[in-house]
Amino acid sequence: MSARTAAPALSPAGTRVFQQLVRSGDASRTALARDTGLTPGAITRAVRPLLEAGLLLETGDRASTDGALGRPATMVTVQAGAHQVIGVKITADQLFGVVCDLRCRVLDEVTVPVADHAPDAIVGQIVDLVDGLRAGRPEVGSVGLAVSGDVDAASGHVAYSPFLAWHDVPLGELVAQRTGLATTVENDVRALLTGERWYGVGRGISSLALVTVGTGIGCALLVNGQVVHGSFGVAGEVGHVLVDPEGPLCHCGNRGCVEAIAGSAGILERMAQAGFEGLGIGDVADLARSGQPDAVRVLAEAGRAVGTGIATIANLLGAQHIVITGEAIGSSPGAGVGSGGEQDYDVMDPHVRSAFEQRAFGSAARSEIELRPLRFVDWARGAAACAVEDFVTHYGRS
Ligand SMILES: [Zn+2]
Incomplete structure (x- = not known):
């Protein structure tokens, strides 16, 4: 389905060097050889077609030096634009x-x-x-x-x-x-x-889980440096991990899934049952911050469900880093979703962490947990x- 213009042939080594440079922005030839395990000659052959295509630029006047001889390092820079x-x-x-x-x-x-x-x-x-x-x-x-x-x-x-x-x-x-x-x-x-793998916290680590909390609970996994797609397009469905057999009915037909408790619809439905109709997720967070007991309880349950779900991921995969984000965690004002403010995640954060610490087994508890707001951009x-x-x-x- 490509209308790609003809490009000069690139060897597998050339692809590795190009990937490395796009991740880092620039690197000396010495660092490229070290990071890719290629010889200096192979680096020269690898970058040549990319230099000719204008995708890379070589500069030799960088202040840093290359090796013990103190020669100026030859830097290779991605022409990002x-x-x-x-x-x-x-x-x-x-x-x-x-x-x-x-x-x-x-x-x-x-x-x-x-x-x-x-x-x-x-x-x-x-x-x-x-x-x-x-x-x-x-x-x-x-x-x-x-x-x-x-x-x-x-x-x-x-x-x-x-x-x-x-x-x-x-x-x-x-x-x-x-x-x-x-x-x-x-x-x-x-x-x-x-995006995280190429430009964010996923650079340089081999296992990462990203969980989005919103209308649904989404999850994507990086395992051994590869994004997991699943044999049938399904993998890491943390939203349908069971956390409470007596819990609310999930749209998947089961009871007490993470998504039924921590998804926006579940949160808003339980607030409606408590007499608070027509709220957005940001309103629930505001109520919880003001100490309204139903909002505090519903968001605490949601946070614990998410924490239990990610403990399951950590126990199964030993993910080094787990990012939790999404509209129920916080979104930009005016981004078109709910009335979420930048700091909604502060309400759920302690409950996510305490449930995670309780459920993560042994060293799996060393996974770094990061809650952050998600902007639509x-x-x-x-x-x-x-x-x-x-x-x-x-x-x-x-
Ligand atoms: Zn479910």
Whole structure:
């Protein structure tokens, strides 16, 4: 589905060097040889086609020195703006689009309301959004799309996306045909994880779990340095880990899943049962902060359910770092979701941590837990990171 322009052939070693440089921004030839295990001659051969294509630049006048002889180090730097990508996060209400460079720095962004969920309508809106963002930017060469649900990243098909009511939509193919740009499609949480792996806390670590707490509870896993896709497109479904056999009914048909207790709908339903109708997640957090007992109890239960769920991940995978984020944890004001403020996560944080410490077995409790708010631009940036990954990994390959 690619409209990729012809690129000079790149060896597997060249791909490794390119990946390393896109992660770090720049490196001396000596550091590249050390980090990739390649000889200096192999590094020279690896970078040559990328230098010729204008994707890398060599400079020899850096102040730092190379080795004991004190020679000036030859630095190799990514020309990050030479290939730009557009990332789009698709939600039921809005499309969030960004243009990023190869270092995934956001150069421009746009938000478009969505009214019609039919695949043709959303594809048309994506094409318009892409055309708008690429105007005057000839460097834009690829598109990454992120959507929640069951996504086959290899084919670009959305097998099932519940909130859009999509079944078997060849999204990547449709957008590639109409934009003429190489297009990747990924599950939204795995896209976020890809961004962390390339540019965030995932750099340099081999096991990372990313959990999103919102309408649903999403999870993506990095194990042994690889993003886990699961044999059937499902893996790391922490949202449906059982935490209370007597708990509330989950939409999956079971009782007491993490998602039934900590998902936005579950939280709001239990607040409604306590007499608080029509609230958003941010309102519940505000009530809890003011000491309202029902809000305190409901968010404490939600935090404990999340903590128990991530303890299960730590016990199974020994993840080094676990990031918990999402709209129920905190989102940017005006980002179109609830009324969440930047600090909503402070309410759940102690409950997540105490349940985790209680349930994590032995050394699994050493996993670093990080709760952080999620901005919608981060979702779109994750989609852009998938497009960068695709470009770098397949550059110069047929
Ligand atoms: Zn469930």
